[in-house]
Amino acid sequence: MSGRLTITFEDRTIGAFPGQSLGAALAASGELALRHTAGGDCRGMFCGMGVCQDCLVTVDGAPNQRACMVKVADGMVVRRQAAPGETPPARVGAAPILFENLQTVTADVLVIGGGAGGLSAALAARSCGLDVLLLDERQTAGGQYYKQPSAALKAEPLDRQQRDGAALRQRCEGAGVRIIDGAETFAALDAGSVMATHAGRTAVYRARAMVIATGAYERAVPIPGWTLPGVMTTGALQTLWRSHRALPGRRILIAGNGPLNLQVACEVMAAGADVVAVAEAAALFAPARAGAALRMVLHDPALTATGLALMARARLGGATLHFGAVARGISAVEGGLEVELGSATGGHGERFVVDAVALGYGFQPSNELLRALGARHDYDPGIRALRTVRTRECETTVPNLFAVGDACGLGGAPAALAEGEIAGLAIAERLGARSPAGVSADAAHRRLEGHRRFQAALWRLYDAPSPRLSLADDATLICRCEEVSKAALLAAMADGEPSIGAVKRRTRAGMGRCQGRYCGPLIAAHLAEETGRPLDERALFAPRAPVKPVTISDLVGGSAP
Amino acid sequence: MSGFDVLVAGGGIVGMTAALDLAREGRSVIIVDEGRHSGTTANAGSLHIQMQSRFIRMYPEQVADLERSLPLYPAGAARWRELEAELGADLEIKSSGGLMVADDAGQFAFLADKCARERRLGLDVHMLERAELARIAPYLGEAVHGAELCVEEGKLNPLKANEAIRTTLQALGVQRLDETVITALSPAGHGIEARLSHRGGQRSLSAGQVILAAGSGTGQLAAMLGVTIPTVAEPLHVNVTEATAPLIGHLVQHAERMITMKQLGAGQVVIGGGWPARFTGPEEFPTVDPASMIGNLSLAQHIVPRLGSLRVIRTWAGVNTTTDGQCVLGKLPGHDNVFSAVPGDAGYTLGPLVGRMAAALAMGRDPGHDIARFTPARFG
Numbered sequence: 001m002s003g004r005l006t007i008t009f010e011d012r013t014i015g016a017f018p019g020q021s022l023g024a025a026l027a028a029s030g031e032l033a034l035r036h037t038a039g040g041d042c043r044g045m046f047c048g049m050g051v052c053q054d055c056l057v058t059v060d061g062a063p064n065q066r067a068c069m070v071k072v073a074d075g076m077v078v079r080r081q082a083a084p085g086e087t088p089p090a091r092v093g094a095a096p097i098l099f100e101n102l103q104t105v106t107a108d109v110l111v112i113g114g115g116a117g118g119l120s121a122a123l124a125a126r127s128c129g130l131d132v133l134l135l136d137e138r139q140t141a142g143g144q145y146y147k148q149p150s151a152a153l154k155a156e157p158l159d160r161q162q163r164d165g166a167a168l169r170q171r172c173e174g175a176g177v178r179i180i181d182g183a184e185t186f187a188a189l190d191a192g193s194v195m196a197t198h199a200g201r202t203a204v205y206r207a208r209a210m211v212i213a214t215g216a217y218e219r220a221v222p223i224p225g226w227t228l229p230g231v232m233t234t235g236a237l238q239t240l241w242r243s244h245r246a247l248p249g250r251r252i253l254i255a256g257n258g259p260l261n262l263q264v265a266c267e268v269m270a271a272g273a274d275v276v277a278v279a280e281a282a283a284l285f286a287p288a289r290a291g292a293a294l295r296m297v298l299h300d301p302a303l304t305a306t307g308l309a310l311m312a313r314a315r316l317g318g319a320t321l322h323f324g325a326v327a328r329g330i331s332a333v334e335g336g337l338e339v340e341l342g343s344a345t346g347g348h349g350e351r352f353v354v355d356a357v358a359l360g361y362g363f364q365p366s367n368e369l370l371r372a373l374g375a376r377h378d379y380d381p382g383i384r385a386l387r388t389v390r391t392r393e394c395e396t397t398v399p400n401l402f403a404v405g406d407a408c409g410l411g412g413a414p415a416a417l418a419e420g421e422i423a424g425l426a427i428a429e430r431l432g433a434r435s436p437a438g439v440s441a442d443a444a445h446r447r448l449e450g451h452r453r454f455q456a457a458l459w460r461l462y463d464a465p466s467p468r469l470s471l472a473d474d475a476t477l478i479c480r481c482e483e484v485s486k487a488a489l490l491a492a493m494a495d496g497e498p499s500i501g502a503v504k505r506r507t508r509a510g511m512g513r514c515q516g517r518y519c520g521p522l523i524a525a526h527l528a529e530e531t532g533r534p535l536d537e538r539a540l541f542a543p544r545a546p547v548k549p550v551t552i553s554d555l556v557g558g559s560a561p
Numbered sequence: 562m563s564g565f566d567v568l569v570a571g572g573g574i575v576g577m578t579a580a581l582d583l584a585r586e587g588r589s590v591i592i593v594d595e596g597r598h599s600g601t602t603a604n605a606g607s608l609h610i611q612m613q614s615r616f617i618r619m620y621p622e623q624v625a626d627l628e629r630s631l632p633l634y635p636a637g638a639a640r641w642r643e644l645e646a647e648l649g650a651d652l653e654i655k656s657s658g659g660l661m662v663a664d665d666a667g668q669f670a671f672l673a674d675k676c677a678r679e680r681r682l683g684l685d686v687h688m689l690e691r692a693e694l695a696r697i698a699p700y701l702g703e704a705v706h707g708a709e710l711c712v713e714e715g716k717l718n719p720l721k722a723n724e725a726i727r728t729t730l731q732a733l734g735v736q737r738l739d740e741t742v743i744t745a746l747s748p749a750g751h752g753i754e755a756r757l758s759h760r761g762g763q764r765s766l767s768a769g770q771v772i773l774a775a776g777s778g779t780g781q782l783a784a785m786l787g788v789t790i791p792t793v794a795e796p797l798h799v800n801v802t803e804a805t806a807p808l809i810g811h812l813v814q815h816a817e818r819m820i821t822m823k824q825l826g827a828g829q830v831v832i833g834g835g836w837p838a839r840f841t842g843p844e845e846f847p848t849v850d851p852a853s854m855i856g857n858l859s860l861a862q863h864i865v866p867r868l869g870s871l872r873v874i875r876t877w878a879g880v881n882t883t884t885d886g887q888c889v890l891g892k893l894p895g896h897d898n899v900f901s902a903v904p905g906d907a908g909y910t911l912g913p914l915v916g917r918m919a920a921a922l923a924m925g926r927d928p929g930h931d932i933a934r935f936t937p938a939r940f941g
Contacts, residue, residue: 038804038827064803064872084804093702093866096818099852187851195851201853374842421902495731496739505602506724508827513803513874529800544876546850549803553869556859 005074015243016072019153020067020269023048023055023067026078031103031358034067035081035227039483041249041263042080044229045248046480048236049144050137051217053513053549054227056081059090061344068236071139071150093174097556102195103203107133107178109427110207112194113187113368115143117405117416118213119168122177125211125425128433133205134172135196137548140243141169143215145413147242151330155245158267162242183479185214185547186555188369191401195552196546209400209427211422212370216363216406220382220518221256224471225330226359234360239263241271253339254277255327256360257464262292262310264358269317277353278314281361281464283324295457299450314508325349328471330357344467349369361466364521368547371537373398379535382459383410384466385521386537392445393426394419402427412455418448468522479519481512489523499543500524513549518543562650565591565736565894567923568755568768570743570782571775573602575902577726578644578916579772579923581793586732586924593757595778596740603879604719605833606810607821608641608654609907610634611679611686611711611813613659614671615819615835616844616886616906617633623886624726626642630887630905631682635713637907637914643808644913652717656792657658657716659812660689660698662705664862668816671679671710680922685712702866714812717908746771746785746899753898769904770923774902777882779889783901787938788893790901796838800861802826809865820860832861838878847878866872882908890918890935901937908936 004015007022009031016025023045026034033042035056045055046243048068055067058079067078081341114136115454126132129332134141142148144166149155157163172179175357183198185205218233225231234254235478240246250296254261254274265275283289296304314321328342339357342349365385371377375396377386388396388408395402402423405416421444428435472478474487484507492498500523503509510521524539533539547553564860567583569576572594591812598932636687638656645652664671672688680688694708696700702710702757730737738759745756752769773779805828815824819835820940836853840851862869882903888911889903902919904911918928 040848062870063805082806085806087806087808088867089872091869093704095861096863097855099855102855187854189851195855195923218923243590274739304766496737499596499740501853502602502739503594505720508720511875512802513872515874542846542877544849545854546873546876549872549874551870551872552802552858554863555873556855556869 001370005072007072007076007078008189009075010080013420017153018072019070019150020246021068022057022065022070022072022078023061024240024246025072027240027248028246030249037085037483038083038520041227043227043377044186044230044232045230045236047088047217048232048239049217050148051514052480053227058086068133071152076177077443087167088236091553094556102557103201104146105133105203105205106372107131107205107207107429108209109133109261110192110194110205110210111135112210113143113212113213113215113407114138114141114179115213115215115405115416116145116168117215117420118143118211119172120417120420121211121213121402121404121424123168123172123419125427126175126177127439128425128428128435130428130431130433133178133180133207135180135185135194135205137182137184139182141179141181141288147239149243149245153245158242182508184548184550185369186548186550188373191292191373191398192316193367197550200554201557202555209402210433210473211420211427212401212407213405213416214369214407215367216410217517219361220522221359221361222476222478222486222522223327223329223469224473225332225337227477228330228332228337231330231359232353233262234261234358237268237356237358241268247271247273249274250274251336251354252356252358253327253352253354254358254360255339255341257281258360259307259458261358261360264360266310266313267318269314269319275314275317275319276323276348276354277320277341279322279325281324281326281344281467282462284461285323289461290459292358292455294461296454297437299454299457303454304339312438323331326467327359344465344471363406363410364517365410367407368543370396370401370403371543372545372547373401375401375403375482377537384525385410386540394423395426400430401493411452415448415451415455418444418451422448444498453552454456466523478522479507479509479512481514482508484509484519493523493526493530497533498527499533500527500539503527505539515547565766566588567770567772568593568753568766569774570771571773572739573774573776574604574723574775574912575904576772577723577730578913579902579920580730580735581726581733581772582729582917582920583923584735587818588924590636591736591738591768593741593743593755594736595775599657600712602723604723604829604877605821605878605879606717606833606909607717607823607826607907608638608656608715608717609812610714611659611684611709611908612675613814613815613906614661618673618817620886627906628678628682628932631679631684633888633911633914634907635684635929637911638713638715640914640917641717641910644915645722648725648729650721651928652722654715654717656713656715657812657816659711660694660708661814661816662701662708663816663831665706669707671818676709682896686710687712700865700867704863714807716812716825718825724900725849729849743782748896751898759843764903769806770898770900772900772902772919772923774919776903776908777880779882779901779903783893783937786893786896786899786902788937790889790903790937791884791940792889793883796830796840796847796878796881797833797881798836798838798849798857799831799879800832800854800873800875801857801875802812802830802832802868803874805830805871807868815864818860820857820864822861822865830832830871832857833879847880849876849878849880888915888932890915890932891937892922894938
């Protein structure tokens, strides 16, 4: 890693490495409380990937900057953001423009999202000679699986997963895929066009076919204390280390459901963290799960072995592994955060005092652009989420609109790679492009079949009832942004048989900066259970532009302040 | 469930406030709301009083009618303030004044003419030159040349208002059927029978009187009784920014371009003003048009440059109702027990007043304003 630079946070001087996110630099210095809420609480980085909007700080006078997405720069002056927000700085106005005045950028194929699925789709379509444009919201494409560090960090890849990501990106660049990093796609216009902001300007991107590969974000399971600074998603903890080489403290506890938790426990232990405990909601070694474990061995012995090795490594590293256990609550105490473990159904268990807590309960597809374009989705109880309806070639119900990876159904990165290749080749055929000699999608289809079987067995092995709202107490906030408590939300949901929109208007739940990404699925599931309302596209908040908050001056292409 | 004194078709601001007055007078009331557009309570919360330039420009033939309706608007805003006191709830009503801004001398002259006419009609309006404007509205950008100030204009929080009225109705025993469509209305004995459809199930109910307060759906309901009311649904785009410290005190509009802006109590800035949204799918679900987002917000940051640093976090489509610029309020021709209650331009501002007048008509009382020219019979 390269030399240090310095920033100030609330008058304290803090060292940072070039290429780190501001949030990572602050976390590494123990600064976890980043903004004040209207309710008088403090918040810190929660999702670490630009979704939750809880890490807002004021940077050099500019309010509403996500610490997890902004790169540090020498001499930055950073302050905790007050509620309801700082007065925006004075600036020079620009003459009004219309949609027709926006610049249009064209390509044969547009790929939205530069994770495993998007990069793979782009490479496949490009290998057939098509002009491919890929938009990724992060400063360095790679997505949540490869988690690529910024080039400025000059960090060696940690392992094969990170090397594979760097190699895939290099192959895309070498093949001539046009990758635009730092491009926020905020609206879909039709099957082949979107609007995105990049470097402070908005453009319309148009193509003959489009691949949506927007991945997933972490599912919320509200427990008392889950909004405290220092409590974050497992993915956020992983990003801190893998992309930024920072840790949010020494003592860490990880709790939730799914294989990512153990993997991240081992990664941060290797980085020097003291992982005191890992709580897994599923009773992994229950005899009833042996069949699922056996099927995993059959479909991917290497990956299964990796999983077992992770458990062994976590134990050797000193973590206590708790199966069939959840984090029941977190409170701020002298010297850190106190976490209480217990069973999902009740009972009190061991308590641990740590610096940071990671909660990982699986994922929620980022399917907003697909839903906004009218692509059909069906609720899949297996993944407790909407699954995009697709052909074998990954085309949605909207012609020429393709979708791959976790955005359409949580299949994992290896499946996303195969789906990307299948979609890229199918688009090439659709557009009359010739694939290189000897290349067909058959091999990708075979790999995809194996990955899907492995994934299905993995789901069964890790199957645990979703705690949804059951671990929250009356005062626990369900809508983090608008600070709506469980009691207020339950009262609003029990009054008549309201739609999710009526619940939103009654309580403000879902009206905040994260656009209802965390509370929305919880409210929809509760209403479905209580009133029999179908869990379909209409069950969630309407997917409207902008699908991510977008700065007005960027939106209208205005000048910098 | 069969006999009610009054069936109110439409659970938006007009229907709810009509039901409120009726229930307080001991009438048994049921509200039936289609909820299809989820638009009946999707309000932006401006309290409009001066004539909106958008209508003057789009419908010049309606200006005479607009001017005749002008005295209703201060009465509408006053009714809101009374209602807030009656409900005992904080609706965040602010009579903070409204500014209609001009970019140049030509627009300023247009506003000065409008201002003079409105003063003659009794509105408290003034023209402000640049220097004076900068003093009371320092958030406005350099591009603003001057403005017309309407002292009584303002804003309220529609979420709080609608919820306070809804729960008050509930406490008064007013029944409410949501997501329920009226498929037929027909005279039956001394009353009206309504056929209802709810999630595929059918039922009927009868009521002595019916108030049609269904916004753009009113025309369709009136047609069931052989009466023409040419209501048109106009889906409009609304943007909401992230919260910020108090910045914009007034309700802000533009002399020539479509925009309304206001900051509500939670700190979010609501930006709308007539940019089109659209209906989509077989159920005509209102959805936003991203092109409106660009045009509308671009204009907003032209008028208030500081907005450029804020992010837009939500957009939605509200459904406005247009007819001929005036209220459609009165007894349906040929039906002594059916009343229409559709506010003219700026339906949310006029809503509680129109609801009150409709309830008065149903109870055979004086509505308190001359409503002869609002009769639904005018559409022949």
